[in-house]
Amino acid sequence: DTAVSQTPKYLVTQMGNDKSIKCEQNLGHDTMYWYKQDSKKFLKIMFSYNNKELIINETVPNRFSPKSPDKAHLNLHINSLELGDSAVYFCASSPVTGELFFGEGSRLTVL
């Protein structure tokens, strides 16, 4: 059983479109995250979601919005996609000790 799963694994889309990436974890963790990994492999936090508290990295454009229907799911919705949004997006969850368990990533390519 996959602990943190995200879909789709690959997305290719045109500029200006809206897309969503789904994430589910079956580890029973209270906190979930979205990270963006750029072409230089730098992992940057986008959002943290814990018990209905959303913490947003202030550098993330408001075109990005996380949605959490329940504790096991944290989806990422992106409006009006831009070329610079091309990256690998990783969902992760963590227990209170803080170590992250990552999904396999969703590679987004904006043309």
Place this chain on the structure above:
Amino acid sequence: EDKVVQSPLSLVVHEGDTVTLNCSYEVTNFRSLLWYKQEKKAPTFLFMLTSSGIEKKSGRLSSILDKKELFSILNITATQTGDSAIYLCAVFSDSGYALNFGKGTSLLVTP
């Protein structure tokens, strides 16, 4: 803002060599430092360090933390080609809400 600096950024060694990867940090209210290995897909957890001077070991990999000098090292002995990967250092602090990653060290082990 929390700062995590890894060195070197990249490294090429021969099989059998020993390597040392470095991670220095500046954070407020340090809680833990973590090492991850990333091959083709998601980062996988290696070690979590919270106390100074206590070495963590897993096979040929080991890591230690110095909270006075604010750094950690990851050692890999008798390297193998399968050790080729990006090694990521991350810090968790009470003042942050998520793991804050360094830019990684890209290690290539040649036969």
